[in-house]
Amino acid sequence: MREGQILFTYLHLAAAQELGAELVKRKVSGVAYETIETDDRRLPLLTPMSAVAGRMSVQAGASFLEKERGGKGILLGGVPGVRRGRVCIIGGGVVGANAARMAIGLGARVTVLDINQDVLTYLDDIYEGRIHTLYSDPFTVEAAVAKADLVIGAVLVAGARAPRLVTEAMIRNMEPGSVIVDVAVDQGGCVETCRPTTHEDPTYLVHGVIHYCVANMPGAVPRTSTFALANATMPYVKALAQKGLEKAAADDPVMARGVNTYRGGVTHPAVAEALGQPYTPLSV
Numbered sequence: 166m167r168e169g170q171i172l173f174t175y176l177h178l179a180a181a182q183e184l185g186a187e188l189v190k191r192k193v194s195g196v197a198y199e200t201i202e203t204d205d206r207r208l209p210l211l212t213p214m215s216a217v218a219g220r221m222s223v224q225a226g227a228s229f230l231e232k233e234r235g236g237k238g239i240l241l242g243g244v245p246g247v248r249r250g251r252v253c254i255i256g257g258g259v260v261g262a263n264a265a266r267m268a269i270g271l272g273a274r275v276t277v278l279d280i281n282q283d284v285l286t287y288l289d290d291i292y293e294g295r296i297h298t299l300y301s302d303p304f305t306v307e308a309a310v311a312k313a314d315l316v317i318g319a320v321l322v323a324g325a326r327a328p329r330l331v332t333e334a335m336i337r338n339m340e341p342g343s344v345i346v347d348v349a350v351d352q353g354g355c356v357e358t359c360r361p362t363t364h365e366d367p368t369y370l371v372h373g374v375i376h377y378c379v380a381n382m383p384g385a386v387p388r389t390s391t392f393a394l395a396n397a398t399m400p401y402v403k404a405l406a407q408k409g410l411e412k413a414a415a416d417d418p419v420m421a422r423g424v425n426t427y428r429g430g431v432t433h434p435a436v437a438e439a440l441g442q443p444y445t446p447l448s449v
């Protein structure tokens with residue numbers, strides 16, 4: 166790549182120092198999907214992947230609960246006269262809300278834990294009694310996890326490693342054949358026993374509990390994921406193509422926040438800090 170080119174994609178430069186250094190050296194304009202941020206702090210180019218992963222988490226969990234796949238042999242929806250599967254979702258953001266939607270659709274008994282009262286209120290409102298919401302604290306997490314057939318980890322603390330909310334002791338308390346899908350694995354996981362896996366070999370056992378910790382879940386459904394992502398990125402691609410980077414960034418602060426490297430400087434404060442390089446505010 167050479168000076169003046171624009172690279173617009175997921176960059177994750179904080180975790181890819183070599184790439185960051187090379188973009189700076191070659192004076193490439195690196196515009197990162199993950200730092201395109203709205204004024205109300207949403208990340209519109211991460212949302213579609215979280216929606217895919219959230220919806221997939223229930224599908225994956227339901228599948229691994231089947232006996233043939235090592236699970237305890239529970240159907241999430243139950244049948245008349247037999248209890249429903251219990252799904253515990255920790256974190257009710259984009260991943261958690263999408264997981265809840267799928268789990269409720271399957272007829273499971275769904276509990277969502279979060280520390281944000283607005284998130285709990287919203288879910289309580291839209292599902293009108295078909296969902297249990299609980300404020301997340303260590304005691305509540307422990308009780309909810311112990312009873313669950315399927316636990317979904319969907320926590321995010323912006324800019325930080327995921328907090329380890331489910332400890333190994335809690336896992337030991339779960340029934341054998343239960344399933345944990347830790348979607349937050351890409352931020353380190355919110356389950357103490359989580360380690361990243363791939364679609365080729367997605368699960369492993371700890372204390373008889375199946376762990377599914379695939380770091381790139383949307384990769385399993387690339388058609389859906391690609392269309393979803395392209396829908397979200399297209400307005401920015403058009404702005405870049407029609408106006409060029411300078412005018413697109415000058416016209417739209419959301420786009421400007423996406424610019425990580427420009428003319429040999431690092432133009433995003435958090436990225437500069439992570440790369441150990443000086444921060445050069447973007448001037449276009």
Ligand SMILES: NC(=O)c1ccc[n+]([C@@H]2O[C@H](COP(=O)([O-])OP(=O)(O)OC[C@H]3O[C@@H](n4cnc5c(N)ncnc54)[C@H](O)[C@@H]3O)[C@@H](O)[C@H]2O)c1
Nearest residue numbers: 215218256258259260279281301320321349352380381382
């Ligand atoms: N594995 C994958 O393929 C994949 C794909 C997409 C997203 N993710 C990851 O999934 C995670 C969730 O993403 P998101 O888009 O839903 O984030 P989000 O910000 O929309 O939601 C995170 C939620 O976690 C809640 N939370 C924070 N601390 C908590 C605590 N102590 N207890 C309970 N809840 C708490 C927040 O209040 C928020 O509602 C992120 O780590 C993201 O990187 C993984």
